Amino acid sequence: MSITREIPVRPPLALTVVGVLGGAALLLPFVALVAGVDLRRLPRLLTSPEALDALWLSLRTSLTATAVCLVLGIPLALALNRLDFPGRSLARSLVLLPLVVPPVVGGIALTEAFGRRGLVGEHLHALGIEIAFTSAAVVLAQVFVSLPFLVVALEGTLQTRGEAHERTALSLGASPARTFLTVTLPLMGPGLLAGTVLTFARALGEFGATITFAGSLQGTTRTLPLQVYLERETDPEAAVALSLVLVAVALAVITLAYGRRRVRLP
Amino acid sequence: MSRALPALAAASALALTGCAGGVSEAGATAGDVTLTVFAAASLADAFEEIGERFEVEHPGVEVRFNVAGSSSLAQQIRAGAPADVFASADEPTMDRAVEADAVSGSPRPFATNVLALVTPPDNPAGIASLQDAAAEGVDLVVCAPQVPCGAATATLAADAGLALAPVSEESSVTDVLGKVTSGEADAGLVYATDAAAAGDAVHAVRLERAGSAVNTYPIAALAHSEHRELAEAFVEFVLGAPGRQVLRDDGFGAP
Known part of the structure; x- marks a missing residue:
């Protein structure tokens, strides 16, 4: 699509002014957060046993959740994009559900499904498998809320790349498995990177579903966001310091996902 | 159109600050007074009823509640939230508001819980x-x-x-x-x-x-309340016979 004439298209000035205000509304809280940090106390606040436990737990669970999302998300995105089945567009919308419902609703839904008296959890309980109050519950909550990010990113890439390359490979006699590994997967590359990074970020920030479904215990289920929420009760400075860590990670994630390549947001 | 711009920008800025303003700014129109009470989560039901009775005795007064964990409330008060009365679920939490000079006079115990x-x-x-x-x-x-x-x-x-x-x-x-x-x-x-x-x-x-392990609940009018007298009146009301009765009915003990 080439532009025929070199007339720059600009929004009206009034809208630009409002737009700048909108930008300020987004950034001001973060500026205030950074301004609120007591630099002298920062090292001690970030290295307290509680903070380190929360950080380590958050990293472990978020990485696990991201791995699970990749294992489940790549096939799911492929099925939604490459398979023709009745109700496909409905299925594609439903995948977005965890992304749209409030996290606390997600937590209640997870409890209804995997809680001790839940639809599936009841049978797991009978088999001696307990999910609630374990780190597995944290991972489950993280997968639930972050999987849609990966699926949407991958689907977007699959859509724009089209099927031509895969069709060529298949017509030249490559097996479906080989076509997937050598053609489809590399084609998904950019979406995979952006999607994976966003998935990790969403998992790291998960709060509502975790506190509702998994509980809050140091080293087991109290992730960084839950630690921030609890610290706020008695030591707001510690809460601010820990928040800063999450903001720093978020900034790194945005840079990684959108900095070098101009990958479009889904 | 372009002349309306500064006004539009100013209005947006106002809207923005309004967003950040927090509780209890609306409703304080001339004629009626809104009393904002920060109450510990465990007091929710009892204070709702006490508030209704207080409104009956004080026409033109509306009592509004911000109900949350005591520590969160103390935190909000220290950060300057516009509140008139604070009722906490324990004394150490109230002490944190006192240390920040947010309390008018000294807090008074009004209920206990086990x-x-x-x-x-x-x-x-x-x-x-x-x-x-x-x-x-x-x-x-x-x-x-x-x-x-x-x-x-x-x-x-x-x-x-x-x-x-x-x-x-x-x-x-x-x-x-x-x-x-x-x-x-x-x-x-x-x-x-x-x-x-x-x-x-x-x-x-x-x-x-x-x-x-008995928790004693203290209540206090707040130093920066704009309705200090009314805030004191509410505190007296909670400590008085009507408040005591509601609290007792809800299972609270007397201090």
């Missing part, structure tokens, strides 16, 4: 005492030590000489109750008033020495 051990209605783990709840393999949920009900829990356990091994330490007593009513937890330690309000949704287990 802890109760609750289980799901069918009591799946067969809990009959605090000892049972502390046993290995029992999914016990309590409040985190950072919040008043958690501080009381620690006192109770120390008095009983028990080391509790909870599977979760929640930020508020309502979260503990939720984990018990949903059947996720085998047992939970909540306030006696919460246990009473939950009714059939939980099975209450009698605690031998519940009296070893």
Whole structure:
């Protein structure tokens, strides 16, 4: 699509002014957060046993959740994009559900499904498998809320790349498995990177579903966001310091996902 | 059109600051007065009723409540939230507001609460005492030590000489109750008033020495209240006969 004439298209000035205000509304809280940090106390606040436990737990669970999302998300995105089945567009919308419902609703839904008296959890309980109050519950909550990010990113890439390359490979006699590994997967590359990074970020920030479904215990289920929420009760400075860590990670994630390549947001 | 621009920008800026303003700014129109009361979560039902009675006695006054965990409320008050009265679930939390010079005069105790051990209605783990709840393999949920009900829990356990091994330490007593009513937890330690309000949704287990951890609830008018007299009147009302009766009906003890 080439532009025929070199007339720059600009929004009206009034809208630009409002737009700048909108930008300020987004950034001001973060500026205030950074301004609120007591630099002298920062090292001690970030290295307290509680903070380190929360950080380590958050990293472990978020990485696990991201791995699970990749294992489940790549096939799911492929099925939604490459398979023709009745109700496909409905299925594609439903995948977005965890992304749209409030996290606390997600937590209640997870409890209804995997809680001790839940639809599936009841049978797991009978088999001696307990999910609630374990780190597995944290991972489950993280997968639930972050999987849609990966699926949407991958689907977007699959859509724009089209099927031509895969069709060529298949017509030249490559097996479906080989076509997937050598053609489809590399084609998904950019979406995979952006999607994976966003998935990790969403998992790291998960709060509502975790506190509702998994509980809050140091080293087991109290992730960084839950630690921030609890610290706020008695030591707001510690809460601010820990928040800063999450903001720093978020900034790194945005840079990684959108900095070098101009990958479009889904 | 371009002349309207500064006005538009100013309006947006106002809207923005308005967004950040917080509670209790609306409603303070001429003629009526809005009294904003920050009350501990466990007081929600009792204060709702006390507020209604207070409104009947003071025409033109509207009492509004910000109900949350005491520590959160103290935090908001220290950060300058526009509140007239603060009622906390324990004294250390009120002290934090006092230290910040946010309180007018000295806080006065108006109620007490003790802890109760609750289980799901069918009591799946067969809990009959605090000892049972502390046993290995029992999914016990309590409040985190950072919040008043958690501080009381620690006192109770120390008095009983028990080391509790909870599977979760929640930020508020309502979260503990939720984990018990949903059947996720085998047992939970909540306030006696919460246990009473939950009714059939939980099975209450009698605690031998519940009296070893008594939370005293203090109330105070706040220093930067714009309706100081009315705030003092509300405090008197809670401490007086009408307040005492409502609190007693809800299961609170007298200080």
